[in-house]
Amino acid sequence: MTEPHTKILVEQRFPVRLGQQVASLEDAYRKEKGAHWNPVADIPWDQLDADSLPQRDREAARLMWSRRLWAAYGYLAETPAVLIRLCLEFGRPISPKFFLTVRNTQEACHIDVLQKMAEAYGGYLPKPASKNYAAILNLDLAQRILDADTPIDAYILAHCAIKIGAEAVLYELYGTAVENDAISTALALIAEDKRRHAAFGWEFVADRLPGWDAADREAASAEIVRVFDEIILSGYLTPFCAAPGLADDERAAERHAASAGLGSAGEAQQRQALTGYLSEVRERLLGMSIEPPEFAAP
């Protein structure tokens, strides 16, 4: 049987519009450029003091940071795919494209930090113990983004605004009960980046929304349902949302790290934070005349 081929738009390069077209997105790009940081110099690594911890703490922390890297790694393909897709779509403004290049550098910094953390606690782990959990993490988003049948505006709303917003909420929460300066600095930097990235997603959609028809809104709804089901509530972002048996080791590691103050949060707190966030998202979507998905509390 012949493999189905991804349908990719053919670029019409000219005219190359590089002037400002959307003030809010230009502003987002300017802020993004000014927010750069350095994973080597801007985190007080000498204060991490991982070697002094009991073995059980170290084991939990190395799995927790490794798991976060497995999820963050997806951005090394996802963000360039969104960038390319916007370049293939004729007539899109330049600021979102420029913005995405900066965003991806910051995502690379996150990965570098997550790796350093995992290594400090005893060594990075290259894959989950469960093949089924690995399957949850293999989302194949680059393929979906570049496929011409995927509505890219809907994708950006669901993933760049809502999904990344959920990450911002979680990273912020993880930092609330941490006393170690290296961990709290790392989590704060990541959370702040994610907040700006999510804000960009909403700004992007706000610019597009006046041109949307009913079909565009339906497409957005469908993509949001997919993000809720396959990412936010699947265990991709946090293992406590995974089905029982899928990510038990990772879940136990997060629980232990939370109790030891190593950069996680209790499940009740995570549930409350995510439920609150998703309720806010629902309200915001209703205000945009987009049918929000129903969801059960994680």
Place this chain on the structure above:
Amino acid sequence: MPQISTAKTILDTPEDRFPIDISNSIRSVRDLFYAGAKNQWDPRNDIPWDQFEKSKYTEEQLWAARNAWSRRAWLEYGAISESPAIQIRFARECREMDLGLFFTIRSQEEARHAEVCYLMAEACGGYIEAPPLREYEGNVVTHGVRKMALDPDCVLEALIAALVCAAEEVAFDVFKHLSEITTDPIARACSRGITRDEVRHCAFGWYYMAKRAPLLDAAELKQVEEAVAVMIQNVEMNGYHSSWLAQDDTEATRADIEWDRITYDAGLGSTVEEVEKPIFIASVQRIREQMRAWGCELPLFDHPRTGTI
């Protein structure tokens, strides 16, 4: 209706990201990523645009410079439209993670370069969104990197060698040369900023190929040779970076060469055949020599203006 390609691509097989192996690291490439993250600059804030003395130049000189810098902006834009596909390729093939990390900052720097070229064109009177004479579009529209990156039959190392060790090496030499000959301080600052970033881009390619070339078999090395030869003969020697190398004798090409001459004479950031030719020839010779270390032997290249290189 937009055109759609259904060519076979690396995206046709599902993602399998595990194991995400970081033990196979290329430390030199990771250090380039750190250097890029540390040495960021902002074209809007770090170039003293208010000191550009536009009144020193004639209308003709400013028009020529607008064309030169706009043309350069189109090329840099091509790097953000096409080269990020290489990141997808790195991830799909579970290559060393350092490559993906470095390429993020590389794409950001290409965006920065597009922005600084755009701003310089604006300073000269206004950025131009497309070649005034449409037949010139073919010379600058694409180097084919996105297609190569997504093509499962194209060896990744061939792509890196062609794009980075050949095209970017030529680009680096062009910008270094422009930094030396451009007299206008603002135009020179733009060229210097780009040159500083391009140093890392080129280093990436050579570091990576130094590791990978010994692991390639004869057929793969042949692909590397062929991809580099195509990039030099069909892209660079067709006017991609330097208009005087364009081989079509059209009104558009003649106009572009003339605008470059006027911009060069004004010191606003272009070069001309008689000044750049020895630099381009040296670039090609150096690339050929350095690739011999991989076991590659590039063919001789012919061009009516350079002779055989």
